[in-house]
Amino acid sequence: MTESRGSAGPNGGMRRRTPGTPCWVSLMVRALPATEEFYGALFGWEFRPGPQQLGPYVRALLDGREVAGIGQLPPDRPLPVAWTPYLASDDADRTAETVRLCGGTVGVGPLDAADAGRMAIASDPSGAVFGIWQGGAHLGAAVTGVPGTPAWNELVTFETASVVKFYTTVFGYGQEPVVAADFDYITLDIDGRPVAGVHGMGHGLPRDRGPHWRTYFEVADTDATLHRIVELGGQVRKPAHDSDHGRVAAVADPEGARFWVIQSPH
Structure with a gap:
């Protein structure tokens, strides 16, 4: 990320x-x-x-x-x-x-x-x-990298090879496979800079959703954020856990829109 x-x-x-x-x-x-x-x-x-x-x-x-x-x-x-x-x-x-x-x-x-x-x-x-x-007059998000802003976008799909070919053809991305046993993941790059990920999950893909893009939002404290989400009527879909990129969790707002929160390591 x-x-x-x-x-x-x-x-x-x-x-x-x-x-x-x-x-x-x-x-x-x-x-x-x-x-x-x-x-x-x-x-x-x-x-x-x-x-x-x-x-x-x-x-x-x-x-x-x-x-x-x-x-x-x-x-x-x-x-x-x-x-x-x-x-x-x-x-x-x-x-x-x-x-x-x-x-x-x-x-x-x-x-x-x-x-x-x-x-x-x-x-x-x-x-x-x-x-x-x-x-045009609006070029996109004016700030990232601080709590309350999008931190990363990740496509969750069946397998990476064919869908990565689609995105690289349409948008001209470079690609960098993540080398790990039984882990199908490719990072999409622009001028050598990682901008998004593609995660092939095979049969592990949630049946109720199918392939979809995930949005991660930066937070100051993942565990405190989960507590606040529940207070506000949202749900914790996957409990917080530590990853290579920070402490992450999957959540949903009161209408069911799912997103991820991430506390970057300091």
Whole structure:
């Protein structure tokens, strides 16, 4: 995993992200006010309205800087409540077309999100959903590497070989296998910098979910965060344990949206 603490560019703005860089995470929910209350209490987020092309939508801010988005699901669409990473693109239309040519599906867009940028929601050939983001006025998360911000994105799938070929073709990633017995894991790189992981789980993949992207959020204290999540009506899905990258746990918010929390080692 890697950390960065913001991407300040000229004119006080953000630098445009290299294509393929995870630049944003977004959650679509049924009860937007209750979800704002949960994440506000958990991560200290505040909220302000964002583009409304897909319905009511807010951007989450930490200390005044944007970190994530939360939108309201249409009541007539029984879509899953899940965190979705957005991968940067210089041309969302061209990326969407490449997704189709490589066996993926484009479910939404490409469409303009006001002046913020152009977006699409797609799925890879195994069915895992991700977003495509061509930044305009909004280039993505303004801060990472501190508690309450996305720390890592990881695709959980059946096996890595075929799906990694899809992502490297669409986004131009390099790849670095993690060498370990009985562990199918590949890190996706941009210019030698790790930006995301792909974990092949075979029959260990949760049957109720299928292939999907996981979002990890940085926290100051994993165990204290789990206690707070339960207090706020969420669930602990996998208890905290120590990993090579820090103390991690799998959790879910009150609507069932799953995410991971990680306390990086100091």
